[in-house]
Amino acid sequence: MANTLDPMDLKQIISLHLDGFSNRKIGSTLGISRNTVNIYMKLFTGSQYSLKELLLFDNSALSELFSSHTTLDVERHNELMLYFEGVNKARNHPGFTFLYHYQQYVQLAKDPYSYTQFLEHYRRKYSKEKGSMKLEHEAGKEMFIDFAGKKLHIVNKETGEIIAVEVFVAILPNSHYTYVQACLTQKRGDLIACCTGALNFYGGVPKAIVSDNLKSAVTRASKYEAEINRTFKDFARHYNCVINPPRGYAPQDKALVENAVHLSYQRIYYPLREMTFFSLEDLNREIRKLLSAYNNLLFKRKEAIRTELYQSVERQYLKPLPSSSYELKDYRKAKVQKMGYVYFSPDKSYYSVPYRYIGKETCIHYTKGMIEVYFYQERIALHPRNGAKGSYITNTEHLSSTHKFYSDWNPEFFKRKATPHGPYVLSCIEKILTSHDYPEIGYKRAMGVIQLHKAYGSDRLNNACKRALEGEASSYQHIKNILKNNMDRASLFYQDLEQTTNHIPVHPNIRGASAYK
Structure with missing residues (x-):
């Protein structure tokens, strides 16, 4: 069955045509086919009346003139x-x-x-x-983020000072599922913490994060190729996504998040207007309650609630979260010193790197718990961070063979080295090690004594140490002189006298030289 076009529609076609509308635009405006408009316009122009005269006809007369032409099949x-x-x-x-x-x-x-x-x-x-x-946005493709222009406030409980706080807003544009969090500043650390909170709230990661041209996110804004902040880029690498800032002076690129900010004024700011909060934790706890109610309101445009749209469509297209949260990184330049360490200025401490990089310029990436040293984008050292000032943190794998030998020096090491050469050598080494308040001095002298066995042999060294101990002169230089002058081969003076055959006959009233020690 077909219907004839209503006479009022005919008059509207004529009126719009006289106003300069094309046939296509007339059809779009009135919701009828362009071909139908074309047919009627041919009939109008082919009739004996002008278009202005046709407008003066009443409905019944106009219907009679053009009654045989139909429109659509209902x-x-x-x-x-x-x-x-x-x-x-x-x-x-x-x-x-x-x-x-x-x-x-x-x-x-x-x-x-x-x-x-x-x-x-x-x-x-x-x-x-x-x-x-x-x-219209693809599910799971983007997360829009921005800071609200208006601020919320918390009160310092001790001083009564009113502190203005920033409000971070994130939205998944396909489902319009929204996240809101208060933070102290818009600085890099707070931005990273808020983005981490948003991704944890969504339970997944989109392909891209669309940020406004914030100083903490974008180092240099550009219409074609913005320069992303190094830390924010590293954050995106950790979560396996990209940062895609909008074009400068193109507000339509971020219209959705701007609208989300506006709605947060209505649904979150307004209900909080008469409440007082003494900490960010309390404020965010109340924000989460209001946010849950907001996400469960009917979204008229799509005739569903945001939570339902997120759960039914968008969530399945988000990538999984990594096993660990991102730790904020900072960076320092450092030259590898001759001893094979880089100086880490924030803690005034030293960290070892492989000795082959001595003299090279490196970049230190550090978090609260970790130190990484990079040379031309290649990580050459990794250490747990030690906050003790002036400390030397060493990985023995980084040391040369000579350095590894010296790094093993301790009292037990020297005792083990001395034992094979005889008990008097061991006793002499123990006495040297305990005679110095600064252990490194004793280590050097003990090593000097032990090394004398290479030139004189273990037996002579043991005898020399025995003579040095009896003379209470157990130093490296004294033991060396004993060996050099062959004194280890001669008996002690008094022993020589007693062991020599005497021409005086033995008599109980005669005492030998040993009585005069």
């Missing part, structure tokens, strides 16, 4: 409109194509429209969405 059209309701709901899913749904429509419809008419009728029905088609 049943066929209604069938298509019902099918479009399901098509429009599916627009949120990645991979959506009109061709796929048209092929399904052809199989279901008795008298299907052509593909061109299928698209024309869809755009006509959802004409309001046509202009903003570029704002």
Whole structure:
């Protein structure tokens, strides 16, 4: 069954044509086919009346003149409109194509429209969405972030000072699922903490984070290639996503998050207006309650609540969170010193690097618990951070063979070295080690004594140490002189006298030289 075009529609066609509208625009404005408009315009111009005269006709007269021309098949059209309701709901899913749904429509419809008419009728029905088609976003692709222009406040409980705090807003543009968090500043550390909180709230990671051109996020803004802050870029690498700041002076690129900020004023700021908070934790706890209520409100544009849209569509397209949260990194330049260490100025401490990098310029990446040393983007050392000032943190793998030998020096080391050469050598080494308040001095002298066995042998060294101990002169230089002058081979003076055969006969009233020690 077909319907004739309403006389009022005919007059509207004529009026719009006189106002300079094209046939295509007339059809779009009135919701009728462009071909129908073309046919009626031919009839109008072919009639004996001018367009202005036709406007003066009453409805019945105009209907009589153009009664034989029909428009659309209502049943066929209604069938298509019902099918479009399901098509429009599916627009949120990645991979959506009109061709796929048209092929399904052809199989279901008795008298299907052509593909061109299928698209024309869809755009006509959802004409309001046509202009903003570029704002429709793929699920799981982006997370928009921004700081609100207006601030909230907390009160210092001790001084009564009112402290203004920033409000961070994040939104997943496909489902409009929103996250809000208060923080002290817009600086890099707070931005990273808020982004981490947002990703944990969503339980996944989008492909890109679209940030405003914040100083803590973008080092240099550009319409074509912005320079991202080094720490923020490292944060994105940790979470396996990218940073994509909007173009400068292009507010349409971040319209969704701007709208989310505006809605947060209504749904979060306004209910908090008469409340007083004494800490960020208390403020954020209340924000989370209001945020939950906001995300569960009916989203009129999509006829669903944000939480439902997120759970049913967007969540499955987010990438999984890494096993550990990102730790904020800072950076320092340092030259490798001759002893094979880099100086870490924040803690005034030293960290070892492989000795082959001595004299090279390096970059230290550090967090609260870790120190990493890089040379031309290659990590050459990794240490747990030690906050003790003036400390030397050493990985023995970094040392040369000579340095490794010296790094093993301690009292037990020298005792082990001395034992094979005899008990008097061991006793002498023990006495040397305990005779100095500064152990490194004793280490050097003990090593000097032990090394004498290379030139004189272990037996002579042991005898020399025995003579040095009996003379209470167990120093390196004294032992060396004993060996050099062959004194270790001669008996002690008094022993020599007693062991020599005497010409005086033995008598109890005669005492030997040993009595005069």
